[in-house]
Amino acid sequence: xxxxxxxxxxxxxxxxxxxxxxxxxxxxxxxxxxxxxxxxxxxxxxxxxxxxxxxxxxxxxxxxxxxxxxxxxxxxxxxxxxxxxxxxxxxxxxxxxxxxxxxxxxxxxxxxxxxxxxxxxxxxxxxxxxxxxxxxxxxxxxxxxxxxxxxxxxxxxxxxxxxxxxxxxxxxxxxxxxxxxxxxxxxxxxxxxxxxxxxxxxxxxxxxxxxxxxxxxxxxxxxxxxxxxxxxxxxxxxxxxxxxxxxxxxxxxxxxxxxxxxxxxxxx
DNA sequence: AGCTCATGGCGAG
DNA sequence: TCGCCCTGAGCTG
Numbered sequence: 001x002x003x004x005x006x007x008x009x010x011x012x013x014x015x016x017x018x019x020x021x022x023x024x025x026x027x028x029x030x031x032x033x034x035x036x037x038x039x040x041x042x043x044x045x046x047x048x049x050x051x052x053x054x055x056x057x058x059x060x061x062x063x064x065x066x067x068x069x070x071x072x073x074x075x076x077x078x079x080x081x082x083x084x085x086x087x088x089x090x091x092x093x094x095x096x097x098x099x100x101x102x103x104x105x106x107x108x109x110x111x112x113x114x115x116x117x118x119x120x121x122x123x124x125x126x127x128x129x130x131x132x133x134x135x136x137x138x139x140x141x142x143x144x145x146x147x148x149x150x151x152x153x154x155x156x157x158x159x160x161x162x163x164x165x166x167x168x169x170x171x172x173x174x175x176x177x178x179x180x181x182x183x184x185x186x187x188x189x190x191x192x193x194x195x196x197x198x199x200x201x202x203x204x205x206x207x208x209x210x211x212x213x214x215x216x217x218x219x220x221x222x223x224x225x226x227x228x229x230x231x232x233x234x235x236x237x238x239x240x241x242x243x244x245x246x247x248x249x250x251x252x253x254x255x256x257x258x259x260x261x262x263x264x265x266x267x268x
Numbered sequence: 269a270g271c272t273c274a275t276g277g278c279g280a281g
Numbered sequence: 282t283c284g285c286c287c288t289g290a291g292c293t294g
Contacts, residue, residue: 001275050276068276069288085288101288103276152277159275206275226291227275234275255282256276 001227002066004157005200007047008125010072012201014045014054017095024091028083032105037062042090048117048126049156053108054090061113062088067103074098120156124193125201131190138178138186145181146174147254155193160256161227161234165208166192167260168232173267174253174260205229213242233259 022041027034041057052064052072066072077096080086088099099105108116121137122129134154141148148154149163158166167174170188172181200206205228214230216222223239224230232242237250241261249262 003275006275065276067278067287068274069286070276071288087287101286103278103287150276161275256274 001068002050002070003159003162003200003206004047004049004123004125005197005206006204007050007052007066007157008197009201009204011045011047011052013074014042014090014097017097018042018090018092019044021092024089026089028080028086028089032088033107034088036060036107047123047157049120049123049152050159051116051120053113055110059110061108061110063104063106063108063113063116064088064099064102065104067101070100070102072097072099072102119153121151121153123156124190124197125157131186134190135183135186138181139183141178143178144175144253145172145178146258146260148178149189150254150256155190157197158193160258161206161229161231162193162196164234164259165206165231166196168265169208171264173265174258176267200229203229206231206234208232209242215242233261235259 019042022039025034025038037056037060043055043057045052045054050065054062075096075098077091077094080089085100086098087102087105090097121134122131137154138148146163146167149158149166150160166189169192170185172185196208207229209230209232211217214222222230225235233248236248237259238247240246241248241264244261244263246261246263248259250257250259252258
């Protein structure tokens with residue numbers, strides 16, 4: 001259940017553990033032809049948005065996308081547990097990485113990788129991101145900005161938590177049409193993603209609440225979501241807004257649950 | 269033990 | 282917009 005920060009973090013961990021070294025690869029479940037990379041040298045892992053590419057020697061690339069329920073986890077070496085769901089296991093010495101439930105796990109060529117990346121919009125976690133490309137799409141769409149922020153062609157790597165939180169922090173009405181969003185508002189949203197997502201990578205959780213709004217400031221315990229972070233609106237339906245006290249609203253938008261504050265994020 | 273839901277995205281209609 | 286794919290955690294009984 002990952003947004004881009006999780007994937008970027010995993011890429012760094014994979015490089016730390018395996019880059020430049022031969023690894024063992026297997027698919028106990030049998031749904032991935034792991035023998036094609038088994039025993040070969042893992043060159044590098046790289047993330048683009050929510051896509052993870054692991055390059056092996058001779059230009060073989062394993063493309064992984066976790067989807068909604070996929071998981072990539074480090075496990076202690078030893079016998080494999082629950083092999084029926086284990087799509088891919090990569091291990092070397094004392095480190096083993098297990099992939100379960102991915103939406104995608106396939107071998108691609110570097111050319112195919114480039115084509116997948118070309119379909120993605122700018123990734124706030126990448127230094128080579130071109131936010132202008134996201135803006136050009138956003139400003140041409142009549143769809144609500146709350147739906148557009150789930151579109152990976154506008155900001156690759158952002159998912160449901162970041163869309164809800166960034167809209168709140170910008171005080172933007174999620175139902176405002178993309179073509180009604182001003183350039184300044186887009187710049188603010190983009191800059192906020194660039195500020196928030198690296199913390200997500202280093203902390204392994206999404207924290208968005210500014211100190212002056214945190215319950216802790218009022219002497220109450222921090223209100224932390226199941227995913228681990230402290231957020232303004234995500235999964236807080238009915239609870240009081242940290243800024244104005246109004247109950248947080250919830251509604252489906254773009255196939256996912258949107259959370260927002262109708263007072264702080266009033267339309268115009 | 270069973271049911272629901274989850275930080276996604278695809279293809280069909 | 283809907284159904285569907287993949288798995289497992291967190292509820293309810």
